[in-house]
Amino acid sequence: MMNIDTLIKNGFIIDGTGNKGCHQLVGIKGDKIILPENESEIVAKEIVDASGLVVAPGFIDIHTHSDITLLVDSRGASKVSQGVTTEIIGNCGMAATPYPPARKNEIREAGSVIYAKEVEWSWEDYEEYLKKFQITGVSMNVGFLIGHGAIRAAVMGFDDRKPTEVELERMKQYIKEGMKLGAVGMSSGLEYPPGMFADVDELAELCKVVAEYGGIYSTHMRNEDDYLLDSIKESIEVARRSGVSLQVSHLKAVGKQNWGKVNDAIKLLENACHEGFNVNYDFYPYTASSTSLTSQLPKWAQEGGWARLEERLLDEDLRQQIKKEVTVKLETSVSWHSIMIASVQTKINKELEGKNLEEIADLKQKTPVEAMLDLIYEEKGAVKMIKFSMSEQDVRTVARGKLSMVGSDGYALAVDGPLSMGKPHPRSYGSFPRVIDQYQRKEKLFSLEEAIYKMTGAAAKKLNFTDRGIIKGGSFADLVIFDPDLIKDAATYTDAHQYSKGVHSVYVNGEKAYEKGKFLDPKSGMVARTGTHD
Ligand SMILES: [Zn+2]
Structure with missing residues (x-):
């Protein structure tokens, strides 16, 4: 008889190698995976019935x-x-x-x-x-x-x-x-x-x-x-x-x-x-991609970091040059409404989150490029955008x-x-x-x-990583159990703060971190190092 912490049974195991999945027992003992041959040799503190679910x-x-x-x-x-x-x-x-x-x-x-x-x-x-x-x-x-x-x-x-x-x-x-x-x-x-x-x-x-x-x-x-x-x-x-x-x-x-x-x-x-x-x-x-809005500016304008960029935005000639280059680059590849503001730092601009540069331009009665440069200036460069491209x-x-x-x-x-x-x-x-x-x-x-x-x-x-990413005996017990018919993202561009559906439970180094919508926060994470057993 072997005493273990968790036995996951009736699950369809997809082991992470790319090989075809199969039904198999998976056990957790401490922070490691064990693969028992049959249930009769096991005494488990917790038994998880994974019928109809995938274990990966x-x-x-x-x-x-x-x-x-x-x-x-x-x-x-x-x-x-x-x-x-x-x-x-x-x-x-x-x-x-x-x-x-x-x-x-x-x-x-x-x-x-x-x-x-x-x-x-x-x-x-x-x-x-x-x-x-x-x-x-x-x-x-x-x-x-x-x-x-x-x-x-x-x-x-x-x-x-x-x-x-x-x-x-x-x-x-x-x-x-x-x-x-x-x-x-x-x-x-x-x-x-x-x-x-x-x-x-x-x-x-x-x-x-x-x-x-x-x-x-x-x-x-x-x-x-x-x-x-x-x-x-x-x-x-x-x-x-x-x-x-x-x-x-x-x-x-x-x-x-x-x-x-x-x-x-x-x-x-x-x-x-x-x-x-x-x-x-x-x-x-x-x-769509997402990064900082300043990444849309010419390279020369970014040299020297924010302090120098701020100076350039205040210099009328340089600002005109930046405007020209940004406009040419943007209008040949996407369009102003393809850039949506994701987040800002200041309270006053919070209402702009979720709006695109065309909408912001209308709101502010400016051209889109002016609205963009003003926003970068007001936020000291710390504006994130989503770009549909x-x-x-x-x-x-x-x-x-x-x-x-x-x-x-x-x-x-x-x-x-x-x-x-x-x-x-x-x-x-x-x-x-x-x-x-x-x-x-x-x-x-x-x-x-x-x-x-x-x-x-x-x-x-x-x-x-020799001991993660694959279900095998002796590996760290990082596991996800999900419903292959229900797993689905819920987050959208306008309402991203929504958890995905269909994940039944998640184990991190043998500790349950998530189950049916609840976060257990076991703080069982480790630094994952190349080729070593940590
Ligand atoms: Zn990147």
Whole structure:
């Protein structure tokens, strides 16, 4: 007789490898999975009847920005309710650390997308930041990426130039520190300052260090519209020179004139794969993206960070130049009503959340571009937007690709408490159920086993997680039990703060984190490290 904590029986087990599912017993003992042969050898404290339900490894969200939000609310509610048990934070070059005293303001700006004022940034380096997670406790596992933007800002601020030898060494030092503490790799955000000031030489040099430690290079590429294919080539070139394992972030083609280019992008990535490079990409199942509104401004206007941008917005000539460039760029790819304001910081502009730039222009009796620049100015750059810019067909193509994984590009949020503000992108609440409901069940782009693989085993393999992402004896007991006929996203663009439906229960390291709409907040999350048993 074997005493265990939980026995899940009658469930249809999809183990995360992509193999066909089958009916099998799954047990939890402590924080690990056991696979009993038959029930008679088991005494369990809790028995879960999973008749008609699927049992899968907890989902790994390989692309998130929950760096701060998980410290604000340990439940990870919008994610756990989808079945996500591990968040990979520090994406798009943005991270909350390193955070040396001399560069604090610049680094908070570099991480403006992850910024949440509810938490005091009381750390200076990776070690202290991770300790903060341990002290606070969190109900999901967290794997962290070193943010290239964050280390560049820490070493050289927002300068538009190459690093000196000494500066490059200092950045490498940060990477070593992070990797030794268990980082899963490094991310870049080449469309944002200061990442946009880095060239291939710099990125390849830094990625050599990442590769030495077996980490991945996750890149928000330099361009996702007219120069998408050049950006793909640049990413592959970094992998070629450094030997790093490449993860292209949120693959998409922005702007009508570029729709369809994802086919060639995927071909380039698959060719690199055939050449022997380790290449993958992630996607979220929506046709709108979301980022900071300032990302729509020309690169030169963003050089030097907010302080310099503010000066330029006040300078009549420079402001005219910015207006001209923004207008040309926007009107050739999307339109003013395709940009919706997701969140602002000031009370006075709260009423603009959920409105598009055309509506705001009408309201303010200004042109859309004037309304946009004024809003950026009033909010000191901290405005988030949702931009409707992709084609449904492209999203399908990207989803179906063999190299794809699901990554929300969102945050762990909640319908109550400090994280329930604004009109965030629905991907924070619905990405995983939406892939299953829309692209698997309704459109049959792939089997349920393949869908689960893109959410679990594929990410675990990429990240060298040897003990997560697959249901096998001895692995950490990260599990989701869901109804394959009912699982569905509920969040919409106008009302994102709604939990997904159809997830029965979720276990994180053997502890129940979610059951039938209730969050148990066991704070059983761990730092998920590459290739090690933590
Ligand atoms: Zn990004």
